[in-house]
Amino acid sequence: MDLGLTGKVAVVTGGSVGIGLAVARGLAAEGVHLALCARDAARLEGVAEAIRAEFGVRVLPVPADVGVAADIDRMVAAVQAEFGGADILFNNAGTGSEETVLDAPDEKWQQYWDLHVMAAVRLSRALAPLMMERGGGVILNNASICASQPLGYEPIYNVTKAALVMFSKCLANELIPHGIRVNALNPGLVRTPDWEKTARILTEGKAQTWEAYLQNIADENAPIGRFARPEEIADFAVFLCSPRASYSVGSTYYVDGGWLRVTT
Ligand code: NDP
Numbered sequence: 001m002d003l004g005l006t007g008k009v010a011v012v013t014g015g016s017v018g019i020g021l022a023v024a025r026g027l028a029a030e031g032v033h034l035a036l037c038a039r040d041a042a043r044l045e046g047v048a049e050a051i052r053a054e055f056g057v058r059v060l061p062v063p064a065d066v067g068v069a070a071d072i073d074r075m076v077a078a079v080q081a082e083f084g085g086a087d088i089l090f091n092n093a094g095t096g097s098e099e100t101v102l103d104a105p106d107e108k109w110q111q112y113w114d115l116h117v118m119a120a121v122r123l124s125r126a127l128a129p130l131m132m133e134r135g136g137g138v139i140l141n142n143a144s145i146c147a148s149q150p151l152g153y154e155p156i157y158n159v160t161k162a163a164l165v166m167f168s169k170c171l172a173n174e175l176i177p178h179g180i181r182v183n184a185l186n187p188g189l190v191r192t193p194d195w196e197k198t199a200r201i202l203t204e205g206k207a208q209t210w211e212a213y214l215q216n217i218a219d220e221n222a223p224i225g226r227f228a229r230p231e232e233i234a235d236f237a238v239f240l241c242s243p244r245a246s247y248s249v250g251s252t253y254y255v256d257g258g259w260l261r262v263t264t
Contacts, residue, residue, distance in 0.1 A: 003242035006031035009083045010241065011075075011127065013037050013066050013119065014093030016044045018192035019142060019237075022230035023090055026238040028055035035060040035079045035086065038093070058082070066093045066119035067111065076126040085130030088241045091120040091164075092142040095194075097157040109156055116143075116160035117167060124171055128180055136179025138241045141168045145188045145256045148264075165252050172250030181249050183240055188256025189218060191227035224257030 010027050014020035015036030024034055028051050038044045041063035048061040060082045064071035079086055094116050099108060120141050131137030143161040150158035165184045172182035189195075191214065199210035208216075218226045236255050239245055254260050 001244060003030050003238065003244055005238075005242050007033070008087040009033045009035070009079075009085070010088035010090060011035045011037075011079055011086045011123070012090045012092060013123070015090075016040060016047045018194065019187065019190055019230045019233050020090070020092040021047060022234035023092065023237045025051060025055075026231070026234040027088070027241065028057045028059070030238060030242070031055075031057060032088070033058040033083060035062060035075070035082065037062045037064040037066065037075055039063065039065050066123070067114040069118075069122060072119065072122045072126065076123070079127070080130065085134055086127050087131060087134055087137045089123055089127050089131075089137070089139045090142065090237065090241070091123060091139070093119060094142070094144075094161075097154045099154070099156055101155050104156060112156045112160045113163075116157075117163045120164055120167060124182075128175055128178070131180050132178045137181075139168075139171065139175070139180060139182040140237060140240055141165070141182070141184045142237075143168075143184050143186050143252070145186045145254060145259055147184075147186055147252075149260055149262075168252070169250050176249050181245070183248055183250065184252040185233070185237055185240070186252055186254045186256065186260075187228065187233050188254070188259040189222055189227040190230055190233055192230060195227070218257075222257035222259045226257065228255065228257060 010032045012020050012024045015024040016038035044061040048059040051059050062075045062078045064075045124139055141164050143164045146158045147161040147165045168182050168184035199213045203210045203213045233255050
């Protein structure tokens with residue numbers, strides 16, 4: 001299937017590893033030029049160079065913390081200077097949390113609100129007008145299955161991801177008259193280096209291997225019995241970013257190996 005993405009420009013936050021990197025690579029394979037952001041500048045530069053070399057697209061690495069408004073302004077200015085705007089925005093940067101509601105201070109709630117919600121609000125507000133000038137665009141917000149099926153140890157993560165899904169719906173209604181399609185993605189278990197690192201730490205010096213630890217989590221949660229590879233999320237995301245998904249507007253798509261226990 002020709003996805004019709006050649007020559008488009010995509011902004012991918014958290015594009016240096018995991019799901020964001022897989023989506024960046026998937027878009028690059030379709031001939032999409034990229035602006036990637038993450039905080040670790042050295043890792044980001046390395047990824048940008050590797051994608052340029054493999055796919056022959058332009059890649060602009062912008063070291064930035066998307067939880068900081070000034071960094072977003074700098075990022076948007078860099079995108080405008082390099083590409084004149086963007087056609088696709090994949091709001092992906094994020095991370096898990098661990099707390100109880102009774103113990104977590106305001107500062108922690110604010111930090112995750114800025115990272116998971118305000119980053120998407122600010123980037124959408126800045127890039128949507130530039131998309132309109134180009135005749136339309138796509139915004140895809142990477143939330144989580146935890147937006148509707150919470151994990152007990154991370155209430156702040158669950159709440160802020162739920163807010164991101166509702167933001168997607170509101171934004172979709174506001175922007176579709178301007179030819180911009182907005183959707184949300186709710187992945188389940190995705191085997192990223194971070195999960196592997198956590199598994200190694202938690203099994204160090206124990207009889208259980210880190211691989212067995214991850215398998216156990218998959219067996220307990222996902223009917224499919226395994227984690228997703230980041231590329232399995234990326235294939236779906238790239239399709240949603242393409243004009244072949246032209247009637248997909250304001251929806252939330254679960255890619256979770258059957259983990260969601262209810263119908264939606
Ligand atoms: P990773 O930890 O593998 O990668 C996160 C990426 O985001 C990195 O590029 C990281 O780079 C960047 N990042 C993190 N914080 C910031 C920040 N403040 N500003 C800019 N960039 C940042 O994450 P995953 O690929 O696992 O997850 C990606 C998204 O998918 C997250 O939003 C996560 O909540 C969601 N998700 C993940 C699931 C999973 O099982 N892996 C399941 C469901 C949803 P750097 O550290 O250099 O900033």
